[in-house]
Amino acid sequence: MQRCVYYEDMRNKESLADRMELAVKVYDHVLQSAGSFEEEDIGADLAYLMGAILKSGYVEFDDDRRILEVLAYLEGNGDRVFPPEHVLWTFIEIMTFKVCDSCGARCCTAETVFYAHGDLSYCEMCWDSRLEVTR
Numbered sequence: 001m002q003r004c005v006y007y008e009d010m011r012n013k014e015s016l017a018d019r020m021e022l023a024v025k026v027y028d029h030v031l032q033s034a035g036s037f038e039e040e041d042i043g044a045d046l047a048y049l050m051g052a053i054l055k056s057g058y059v060e061f062d063d064d065r066r067i068l069e070v071l072a073y074l075e076g077n078g079d080r081v082f083p084p085e086h087v088l089w090t091f092i093e094i095m096t097f098k099v100c101d102s103c104g105a106r107c108c109t110a111e112t113v114f115y116a117h118g119d120l121s122y123c124e125m126c127w128d129s130r131l132e133v134t135r
């Protein structure tokens with residue numbers, strides 16, 4: 001799992017008071033925007049995120065998690081509450097997934113290397129076995 005040292009530095013620069021303030025802001029925003037904490041595990045994801053903020057850690061979210069959509073919501077004036085440069089994003093690692101065109105497996109791109117061949121992309125396993133067949 002690759003960790004961004006730059007983000008770690010940024011997180012560690014935040015004082016406990018700053019992190020508590022951030023946690024409250026995130027909590028209020030998600031509560032107002034999500035409708036219910038019981039939908040699509042948003043409450044569980046929020047709990048993980050609260051823990052990450054308060055303990056200066058980070059949480060891994062799949063890129064299709066509902067909480068990421070809620071955190072990207074706009075304010076009334078059209079600005080993002082948490083723009084991409086906001087310190088909040090140093091507490092979140094977004095996991096992107098790709099689907100192998102051969103076996104159909106959905107793999108995290110941070111953990112699996114994908115190989116492109118024309119318009120197709122193959123997971124490491126399929127790529128390796130493909131080479132063996134060709135040999």
Ligand SMILES: [Zn+2]
Nearest residue numbers: 100103123126
């Ligand atoms: Zn595959």
